[in-house]
Amino acid sequence: MQVKIGDIVARKSYQLDLLFRVIDMKITESGEEVAILYGDEVRLIADSLCNDLLVVDEEERNQRKQEEQEKIEQSYYLLRQDYQLLREKQEYYATSSYNHNEEYFHIPGRVLHLDGDPTYLQKCLTLYEKIGVPVTGIHVLEKEMPDKIVDLIDKYRPDILVITGHDAYSKHKGDMNDLNAYRHSKHFVQTVRNARRKVPHLDQLVIFAGACQSHFESLIRVGANFASSPSRVNIHALDPVYIVSKISFTPFVEKINVWDVLRNTLTREKGLGGVDTRGVLRTGMPYRKYENQ
Structure with missing residues (x-):
């Protein structure tokens, strides 16, 4: 079957392990047809000879989608469980050990999510x-993020910033310490660097940065609180959401244990890591509900 833009495909040389969307086609100097691929569920960009691709039929796609949905629901369940425990803990403190009945309210952290992939952005939003996190999502190409980030921070004044999209490490371009061997890590690094010039303190603006196989060490070094990918593995499209949701709903007086954040993600510590960070949730009272609300 002829491969064309928009097809969902898998790579024969990788035992059909991942599904990809064909987003572009090109012809090499030797006349071979190459497809540019975006991961369907992982934040990976790749290219492949068309004769190495198999177009995946709808039945196979649906089966894989069902398996993927089960993993997502499990992570969502764990996140909601954590949130419920945090709410009960906050209720205990806000009511002085349940000694008064004054109603209170929560202000979770506001998220600004920049994504190089509009399809993944919509999934994340x-x-x-569904979780209840206040968010502004903007599609920005990875290479344009460094130039746009400061104005976006000024405009939206987020508590949490997500910088993600697609990335990939290529061995033939250099070793793992060479940023030039990565598709978009250098753009993510420069975006974090520019954001930290604007807001230097790690607890005044919490940053998640990176995608599949991104240069984790460089992202942490320039000021990201959490990043991918310590083992240069692929991360799931929704992993950034699980991380920042945990931060958004953790009280600002509490320090977040890194493992407590990672354990609810789909990739865990091989694909994600970070440093100790304070939460951003604030609790207030009294809560008054007006008829015109």
Whole structure:
């Protein structure tokens, strides 16, 4: 079957392990047809000879989607469980050990999510809404993020910043310490660097940065609180949401244990890591509900 833009495919040389969307086609100097691929569920960009690709039929896609949905629901369940425990703990403190009945309110951290992939961005926004995280999502190409980040911080004044999209490490371009061997890590690094010039303190603006196989050490070094990918593995499209949701709903007086954040993600410590960070949730009272609200 002829491969064309928009097809969902898998790579024969990788035992059909991942599904990809074909987003572009090109012809090499030797006349071979190459497809540019975006991961369907992982934040990976790749290219492949068309004769190495197999177009995946709808039945196979649906089966894989069902398996993927089960993993997502499990992570969502764990996140909601954590959130419920945090709410009960906050209720205990806000009511002085349940000694008064004054109603209180929560102000979770506001998220600004920049994504190089509009399809993944929409998936993330849907999950943010389901969890209840206040978010502004903007599609920005990875290479344009460094130039746009300061103005976006000024405009939206987020508590949490997500810088993600697609990335990939290529062995033939250099060793793992060479940023030039990565598709977009250098753009993510420069975006974090520019954001930290604007807001230097790690607890005044919490930053998640990176995608599949990104240069984790460089992202942490320039000021990201959490980043991918310590073992240069692929990360799931929704992993950034699970991380920042945990931060958004953790009280600002509490320090977040890194493992407590990673354990709810789909990739865990091989694909994600970070440093101790304070939460950003604030609790207030009294809560007054007006008829015109």
